[in-house]
Amino acid sequence: MSETILKIENLCKNYGNLKALTNLNVEVKSGTVFGILGPNGSGKTTTLGILVGVLNASSGSFSWFGNGQEDANRRRIGTLLETPNFYPYLNAVQNLEIVAKIKRVENVTDEIQRVLQAVDLYARRLSEFRSFSLGMKQRLAIASALLGEPDVLVLDEPTNGLDPEGIAEIRSLIIDIAKEGKTIIVASHQLDEIEKICNRVLILKNGVALKESALDELTEKKRQVAISSDDLKRLEEVVATINGAHIAKSTHLELLIEVPESYSAADINKFCFENGIVLNSLKEIQKSLEDQFLEIVKK
Amino acid sequence: MELLKIEFLKIKHYTVFRAFMIIFAVLLPLVLFSISLIKFPGFPSQSQILGFPNIWSNLTYIAGWVNLLPGILVVALVCNEISFKTQKQNVIDGLSRLDVILSKFYVVLGLSIAITLYIFVLGLVFGFIYSRGGSVFSGIDNVLFFFIQTLGVFSLALLLGVIIRISSLSILAYIFIFFFLGIIIEESIGDVIAQWMPTNMLADLTPFPLYDDINAMQRMADPTMEVVKDINPWVRALICSIYTGGFIVLSFFTMKNRDL
Numbered sequence: 001m002s003e004t005i006l007k008i009e010n011l012c013k014n015y016g017n018l019k020a021l022t023n024l025n026v027e028v029k030s031g032t033v034f035g036i037l038g039p040n041g042s043g044k045t046t047t048l049g050i051l052v053g054v055l056n057a058s059s060g061s062f063s064w065f066g067n068g069q070e071d072a073n074r075r076r077i078g079t080l081l082e083t084p085n086f087y088p089y090l091n092a093v094q095n096l097e098i099v100a101k102i103k104r105v106e107n108v109t110d111e112i113q114r115v116l117q118a119v120d121l122y123a124r125r126l127s128e129f130r131s132f133s134l135g136m137k138q139r140l141a142i143a144s145a146l147l148g149e150p151d152v153l154v155l156d157e158p159t160n161g162l163d164p165e166g167i168a169e170i171r172s173l174i175i176d177i178a179k180e181g182k183t184i185i186v187a188s189h190q191l192d193e194i195e196k197i198c199n200r201v202l203i204l205k206n207g208v209a210l211k212e213s214a215l216d217e218l219t220e221k222k223r224q225v226a227i228s229s230d231d232l233k234r235l236e237e238v239v240a241t242i243n244g245a246h247i248a249k250s251t252h253l254e255l256l257i258e259v260p261e262s263y264s265a266a267d268i269n270k271f272c273f274e275n276g277i278v279l280n281s282l283k284e285i286q287k288s289l290e291d292q293f294l295e296i297v298k299k
Numbered sequence: 300m301e302l303l304k305i306e307f308l309k310i311k312h313y314t315v316f317r318a319f320m321i322i323f324a325v326l327l328p329l330v331l332f333s334i335s336l337i338k339f340p341g342f343p344s345q346s347q348i349l350g351f352p353n354i355w356s357n358l359t360y361i362a363g364w365v366n367l368l369p370g371i372l373v374v375a376l377v378c379n380e381i382s383f384k385t386q387k388q389n390v391i392d393g394l395s396r397l398d399v400i401l402s403k404f405y406v407v408l409g410l411s412i413a414i415t416l417y418i419f420v421l422g423l424v425f426g427f428i429y430s431r432g433g434s435v436f437s438g439i440d441n442v443l444f445f446f447i448q449t450l451g452v453f454s455l456a457l458l459l460g461v462i463i464r465i466s467s468l469s470i471l472a473y474i475f476i477f478f479f480l481g482i483i484i485e486e487s488i489g490d491v492i493a494q495w496m497p498t499n500m501l502a503d504l505t506p507f508p509l510y511d512d513i514n515a516m517q518r519m520a521d522p523t524m525e526v527v528k529d530i531n532p533w534v535r536a537l538i539c540s541i542y543t544g545g546f547i548v549l550s551f552f553t554m555k556n557r558d559l
Contacts, residue, residue, distance in 0.1 A: 049558075052391045053391065054391060056557075074390075079391045086383070086385065086388070088383065089313060089314065094312060097308055098305060098308050098389075099388075099392050104393075
């Protein structure tokens with residue numbers, strides 16, 4: 001049984017009459033890469049802001065590591081929230097020294113070297129923060145979050161401002177950290193990012209949690225298969241006899257059917273053939289997170 | 300101590316900080332040196348102004364005005380943390396909101412101690428150069444009052460930065476309070492009540508050195524004249540310390556209830 005790292009109970013945040021977050025209940029277990037997905041203004045950053053102490057919740061509560069909302073909890077959490085925030089007149093090392101002091105990191109020099117190398121910024125360690133490009137600033141923020149090997153990483157749009165190569169590197173870095181068993185909470189509006197990194201997903205819209213489940217559950221539950229035959233009418237009749245299957249969409253060229261996970265493409269082909277149908281084409285379509293997300297959000 | 304070390308890391312490479320402190324450090328002896336060069340008709344001699352024991356009251360009065368500069372620096376340091384969003388990041392990284400205010404208060408305290416020590420050394424140097432007799436430590440309590448005033452004024456600057464948050468507006472508000480608020484309060488509600496107000500009370504900790512002499516001359520001319528500023532300086536120092544505590548507590552509660 002994994003340890004609960006974060007427990008959120010009935011968390012609400014109001015800005016005047018605007019409800020930015022409504023009764024959020026979430027439990028994040030140790031080792032989970034937990035994605036918070038939602039369109040702009042859905043409450044992702046508000047949720048993270050409350051969890052890392054910069055926003056005051058209107059009601060409800062949360063607890064890190066079973067210790068409630070103690071300030072010391074945050075030293076065990078590496079956070080990148082919205083934009084990278086550093087002293088512009090200090091260089092990368094000097095900025096990280098401040099973070100290390102706050103987090104009470106030991107072996108500061110070695111640690112700073114490690115994290116700067118991890119984000120490929122070591123060569124620019126003595127450059128002032130104000131001279132950095134947006135991507136470099138983002139890398140430094142990630143380095144800062146990694147400082148002191150935190151138990152949990154909280155990352156809000158971690159690949160923001162990075163070029164495609166940088167995005168791939170940071171995603172790979174996050175996946176490597178996740179492999180070490182670290183708990184990671186990532187908020188993003190980029191579906192592919194969440195799909196590549198996370199194993200559990202919370203979908204937010206207008207401050208309300210619409211769905212929370214394992215990523216596998218969300219993407220694999222409804223496997224779709226596109227099939228076609230010379231006799232589409234007969235094909236429809238045969239499909240109707242497959243246990244648990246139904247036709248999601250029918251065109252004059254093909255049928256889009258949803259089948260239980262237990263059915264492979266070969267099973268469907270065999271079933272149709274045994275019932276006198278020769279399929280002209282069979283294409284397995286795994287429903288993407290994007291499809292699921294849009295379906296859930298548009299409801 | 301850790302909080303102070305963190306603050307030191309922030310300010311030791313901050314050029315504006317160094318520039319302001321150098322200007323402050325150079326300006327004050329320059330003013331004193333200028334006084335030593337100019338003979339004011341009808342005013343006391345240089346040795347009376349810059350020698351012991353008057354150097355303490357004169358120097359702390361002048362330094363009280365020059366404190367405008369480090370006060371502006373305090374406002375800038377607080378507002379920078381807000382505009383750079385580093386205050387928010389410091390909280391994210393593990394500081395409590397109380398730590399954030401305390402760390403800035405420690406800067407204010409450290410700055411006040413450093414400036415007071417500088418004033419003390421400067422007083423000794425000019426005092427020994429220009430004295431013709433006179434006790435070195437007579438009137439030294441002015442240095443302590445100056446310290447309490449500096450701490451109070453800088454704490455007020457901290458509060459303004461926390462409340463207003465925008466550098467330019469906070470500095471304008473600080474300058475307005477520094478130069479004009481006391482006068483406006485005096486004109487509005489009269490000296491008797493105004494002397495108890497925080498800004499007036501802080502200013503009166505290092506009063507104009509000739510205030511008592513002028514008062515005495517005026518009373519000789521008009522024996523019925525009311526003596527207004529008659530609060531014991533030690534009582535004034537105590538009340539100013541309480542006001543300073545109030546500024547810090549108010550800064551904390553402003554910060555505590557606010558989204559960063």
